[in-house]
Amino acid sequence: MRRADRRAASGAGRSPSDLTLLGLVRHLAEVERSWFRRVLRDEVAPAHWPGPNPGEFAEFEVADADTEEAFRIWHEECARSRAVVEAAESLDVTGSYGDEVFSLRYILTHMIEEYARHNGQADLIRERIDGVTGE
Numbered sequence: 001m002r003r004a005d006r007r008a009a010s011g012a013g014r015s016p017s018d019l020t021l022l023g024l025v026r027h028l029a030e031v032e033r034s035w036f037r038r039v040l041r042d043e044v045a046p047a048h049w050p051g052p053n054p055g056e057f058a059e060f061e062v063a064d065a066d067t068e069e070a071f072r073i074w075h076e077e078c079a080r081s082r083a084v085v086e087a088a089e090s091l092d093v094t095g096s097y098g099d100e101v102f103s104l105r106y107i108l109t110h111m112i113e114e115y116a117r118h119n120g121q122a123d124l125i126r127e128r129i130d131g132v133t134g135e
Contacts, residue, residue: 019060021125024118026059026070031114032077035107036084040095048073081111 026049037045049058091105102110127133 017125019121019125020062021122022062022065022067022070023060024122024125025074026062026065028115028118029070029074029077030057030059031111032074032081035102035111036077036081039097039102040084040093040104040107042095 029048033045033048037043047057047059049061050056051058085104085108088104091103091108093104094101095104095107096102
């Protein structure tokens with residue numbers, strides 16, 4: 001491998017991401033809200049942390065964020081999502097976003113992927129904070 005390729009592969013010269021654990025919690029609250037309330041139930045459920053322009057979100061902007069609020073909202077959204085799943089007649093019930101139709105089965109599978117991806121990111125962020133690796 002060329003020297004430049006090895007340096008790029010090792011992450012040399014790259015600064016760490018601005019992603020934070022609190023930003024991930026806020027993002028996952030928005031994901032729960034969006035998929036279960038807006039898509040599956042067709043509820044009017046505005047963003048908890050809207051951005052400055054319509055359609056923009058600010059869940060990752062955490063400089064002045066309230067940690068307790070973020071966790072409270074995330075827990076509330078998870079409870080709502082669980083209630084929606086429990087009330088569903090089957091995994092084949094559907095909701096839509098625009099012209100796209102999504103089954104509860106698809107949404108649950110997507111949520112597993114979403115949490116897996118973000119749990120991995122959270123672990124890397126936590127490792128940068130406390131230096132602990134492994135189990």
